[in-house]
Amino acid sequence: MRFTRASVDHRLPQPEGTSRPRGFPWAVALGAAAFAAETATANTSNGYNLPIGVTDLSQSMYALHMEVFWICVGIAVVVFGAMIYSLVKFRRSLGAVPDTTMVHSTKVEVIWTIIPVIILVVMAVPAADLILKQEDTRNSQLSIRVTGYQWKWQYQYMDAGEGVDFFSTLKQDSNFARQLGSGTDPKSVPNYLLDVDKPLVIPSGTKVRLLLTSMDVIHAWWVPDFGAKRSAIPGFVNELWFKVDAGKEGIYRGQCAALCGRDHGFMPVVVDVRTPDDFKKWVEEQKGAAKQAAAANAGAPGAGSSVTGSPTAAIVLPPTAHVLN
Amino acid sequence: MAHDHAVDTAHHDHHDEPATGIKRWLFATNHKDIGTMYLVFSLIMFFIGGAMAMVIRAELFKPGLQLVDPGFFNQMTTMHALVMIFGAVMPSFVGLANWMIPLQVGAPDMALPRMNNFSFWILPFAFTILLASLFVPGGAPAGGWTMYPPLFLQGGNYVAMAIFAVHLMGASSIMGAINVIVTIMNMRAPGMNLLKMPLFCWSWLITAYLLIAVMRLISV
Numbered sequence: 406m407r408f409t410r411a412s413v414d415h416r417l418p419q420p421e422g423t424s425r426p427r428g429f430p431w432a433v434a435l436g437a438a439a440f441a442a443e444t445a446t447a448n449t450s451n452g453y454n455l456p457i458g459v460t461d462l463s464q465s466m467y468a469l470h471m472e473v474f475w476i477c478v479g480i481a482v483v484v485f486g487a488m489i490y491s492l493v494k495f496r497r498s499l500g501a502v503p504d505t506t507m508v509h510s511t512k513v514e515v516i517w518t519i520i521p522v523i524i525l526v527v528m529a530v531p532a533a534d535l536i537l538k539q540e541d542t543r544n545s546q547l548s549i550r551v552t553g554y555q556w557k558w559q560y561q562y563m564d565a566g567e568g569v570d571f572f573s574t575l576k577q578d579s580n581f582a583r584q585l586g587s588g589t590d591p592k593s594v595p596n597y598l599l600d601v602d603k604p605l606v607i608p609s610g611t612k613v614r615l616l617l618t619s620m621d622v623i624h625a626w627w628v629p630d631f632g633a634k635r636s637a638i639p640g641f642v643n644e645l646w647f648k649v650d651a652g653k654e655g656i657y658r659g660q661c662a663a664l665c666g667r668d669h670g671f672m673p674v675v676v677d678v679r680t681p682d683d684f685k686k687w688v689e690e691q692k693g694a695a696k697q698a699a700a701a702n703a704g705a706p707g708a709g710s711s712v713t714g715s716p717t718a719a720i721v722l723p724p725t726a727h728v729l730n
Numbered sequence: 731m732a733h734d735h736a737v738d739t740a741h742h743d744h745h746d747e748p749a750t751g752i753k754r755w756l757f758a759t760n761h762k763d764i765g766t767m768y769l770v771f772s773l774i775m776f777f778i779g780g781a782m783a784m785v786i787r788a789e790l791f792k793p794g795l796q797l798v799d800p801g802f803f804n805q806m807t808t809m810h811a812l813v814m815i816f817g818a819v820m821p822s823f824v825g826l827a828n829w830m831i832p833l834q835v836g837a838p839d840m841a842l843p844r845m846n847n848f849s850f851w852i853l854p855f856a857f858t859i860l861l862a863s864l865f866v867p868g869g870a871p872a873g874g875w876t877m878y879p880p881l882f883l884q885g886g887n888y889v890a891m892a893i894f895a896v897h898l899m900g901a902s903s904i905m906g907a908i909n910v911i912v913t914i915m916n917m918r919a920p921g922m923n924l925l926k927m928p929l930f931c932w933s934w935l936i937t938a939y940l941l942i943a944v945m946r947l948i949s950v
Contacts, residue, residue: 583795591794622881639880664874666881667801 456629459653459678463632465535473528480524542646545614547607553617553624553637553661556668560605562688569691575671576600583671599658604675608684610651617643622666628659628674636663654678756851759843761828767850768825775817775857782810804872809864811875812892816899817857824849824906827934831910834928836919841912849905856898863891893949900949907938907945914938 457467495501550561554572562569579598582589591597607613617626617637626645627634635645659674679687749757758764785806789797798806828846832839840846864870868886871877877896883889914935918927 585795585797585799587794589794597793622884623878664804664878664881666872666884667799667804669804670800 458630458632459649459657460631460633460647461650462535462539462647463630465538466632469531469535472531476524476528539646540644542614542644544612545646546611548614548616549605549607550616550618551605551626551637553619553621553626553665553672555621555666556661556672558601558605558626558672558674565685566688566691568695569688570695571603571691573601573603573605573675575668575673576602580671596658598671599660599673599675601673601675604656604677606677606679606684606687607649608681609649609654609678611681612646612648615645617645623663624665624672625662626659626674627662628657628676630657630659631676633659634662649678651680654680654683758847758850759839761832761840761843761846764840764843764846764850765825765828768821768828768853771850771853772818772820772822772825775813775821778861779810779813779818782806782813786810801872802869804874805864805870808871808873808875809860812860812871812896813857815875816896817853820899820903821850821853823937824903827906827910831913831931831934832917834931835914835917836922837913837917840909841917842909845905846909849902849909852898852902856895856902859891859898860895863888863895866891897949900945903941904945907941910934910938911942 455467455470457464547565548563549566550559550563552559552561557572557574559572560570575598576596578594579591579596579600581587582591582594582597615626615633615635617635618641619637619639621639623639624637625634626637631647631649633645633647635643637643655678657676657678659676661669661672661674663669665672748754755763755767758767783806785798786803789795789803828840831837866887868888871882871885871888871892873882873885877892882892914927914931918924924932
């Protein structure tokens with residue numbers, strides 16, 4: 406719609422000291438540019454954006470996110486810019502009169518349908534590609550069964566780590582600090598609520614596949630730096646893969662991401678990424694310790710084992726009514 | 731309850747006088763009174779849900795637990811959502827619909843006035859049940875407002891209460907939606923064709939169909 410000035414200029418006299426917002430469109434453009442510059446190289450440590458992360462998948466997710474984000478910014482600038490400009494420049498107090506002659510235009514409607522379709526396709530292609538990549542768990546080099554419990558995780562290694570099996574629970578100092586009336590300041594606890602007694606250990610540069618399930622309610626395993634999050638559902642086995650870039654060894658922390666009861670916020674996920682050699686050494690240590698514990702148990706039948714679980718390869722489903730298949 | 735009115739020996743049909751007092755509200759059949767009741771109800775529910783949100787905010791103000799048991803915190807989160815969605819947002823929209831739709835399409839009232847009233851009066855009962863679950867052993871629903879099993883089924887008394895309450899609210903919404911569709915489709919004033927109808931009525935028409943399709947999923 407075009408607004409035209411009335412033939413007689415009814416413009417009201419401007420009061421002293423005010424002026425029409427001439428520089429306004431430039432202010433908006435500059436603001437957008439400054440924002441763009443800051444986030445272009447951005448990193449994520451300010452906590453506002455997605456982490457770029459240490460896996461191929463997480464980096465693809467970050468790139469896709471920024472792409473879609475800038476498309477949205479572009480659309481917003483055009484739409485809000487046109488709107489604000491029209492609202493201000495053609496306001497009634499300046500004498501603008503609405504144009505009532507243009508009621509319908511098929512050409513315009515076709516254009517403003519086709520352009521959004523193109524934009525959607527441009528967004529959908531990389532998104533679909535990334536989803537397919539996420540689902541492709543073929544040729545995994547290490548598989549680990551991850552079972553969610555209320556309120557801890559159990560990790561059972563397969564392949565080269567077969568036999569390593571342990572629970573991963575919130576660390577004692579965090580657990581103590583978080584109790585009501587504990588008197589301990591959470592700020593004094595390092596990695597408060599993000600630390601466990603036995604973290605998941607994996608090798609870098611290796612395609613790791615997690616087989617997620619649960620023994621009781623729905624949980625979700627999530628490590629933001631890996632771009633990895635998937636539900637752990639009783640009666641189902643969900644697959645999740647990631648490959649931490651070589652050279653990115655270290656400790657990565659995440660949390661349970663599906664409400665699972667009273668201590669949902671107190672069952673974190675901690676992953677210790679080591680070089681493949683260090684990982685092999687660690688597996689040997691674990692197996693050795695398991696053998697010792699098994700031997701000790703054989704000698705003392707009443708003793709409970711706290712290290713190993715069942716070494717069978719089959720996934721044990723909970724014998725409850727809510728197994729759907 | 732005998733009114734002394736003149737002379738009408740044929741029958742005591744006093745429908746020419748509007749009801750007063752509690753009967754006006756309990757037996758309302760006009761869209762304005764019912765709309766007002768919905769809006770007042772949704773305002774009260776907004777404050778209750780808001781209070782629960784304040785408990786959440788107070789606890790989350792600083793790291794660590796200061797005020798509430800984690801189980802109770804989950805109850806507040808779940809109840810805040812249930813109360814806000816089913817008690818503040820949906821009834822306020824229905825109240826606005828009751829007020830605006832007959833006026834905007836030129837109808838004398840909604841199509842089914844008594845069912846309209848019934849739809850409203852289900853809600854205070856449903857919310858009494860839901861809010862009462864805060865006071866029963868085991869506490870209020872704490873399994874999330876999406877009520878996913880198996881977590882939700884780990885609850886005790888609240889499971890039955892929450893499901894029953896949500897079923898009642900669903901019935902109220904479905905009947906309200908039926909009312910809206912019939913009013914808009916059948917009772918528009920002459921000359922008010924669908925393409926002349928205000929956008930508010932259009933959005934309610936579509937919402938009403940969606941409600942009828944979807945409400946069973948929430949209840950079943």
